[in-house]
Amino acid sequence: MTTPTTFKPVSAPRPGENSTLWLIKIATGPVLVLVLILHFTVNHYLGSMSSGLMTYDDVIQYFQNPIIPAIEILFLITVVSHCLIGLRGIILDLNPSRSVLNITTWALVILGVSSVVYGIWLALTIASKSV
């Protein structure tokens, strides 16, 4: 008779993490893998520099297509959500008190919203420039 394996880190919402947040984190994961491959390939391999990186003109030209800022903004919202929900999960591992968790949650919400607002401004600023 074989001994049952002790390797069992099956993911599930932690105490203090509701299932919607957990599901968002899980669902955004594979989306990010795909978008990250695309993002990395375009920005690091298809640019006109010998290293494959994009020059300033490449980036401005790339952002002239209106679908690109839209994709980049969606990517930003997805990656920031995944990151900050994950970070909250890590903080939950430290078993914080309810008041510390509330403060942390609000700090992460403010950080996330600020990052997305900044990212949208940046994407639109780049898109508004001309070569």
Next chain:
Amino acid sequence: MNNQPSANKFWAWFNPMGRQVGGWAFILNRITALGLTFYLFLHLIVLNQLAQGPAAYGGFIALTENPIVKLGELLVVAAAIMHGLNGIRIIFTSFGIGVTRQKELFYGFMVVALVAILFFAARMYMG
């Protein structure tokens, strides 16, 4: 006082004593997550150079040729690959796929990660 913050619970992640593969996978996922989160916000700040014009962005691009910056980039790529593949394993097992084969899944994904990291390292340093 169980429900109190405890720094020991954080530092315990780095204790190598008595760990099994699952424990290492757990730690790897968290350390890469923290590194990638830090990088994400650094990346967003640095991209502000694009709003400042070609001279500012050119200066930043020149910096990426520095070998230490390249090493940092490689670490980010490595963390992203390991975190992504480890995350896919976690999704599989969360939905009941490969639950009894988690060790093999982890080792398999980490071999793929190693090959991908070596590929990117060769691409970065040897052109």
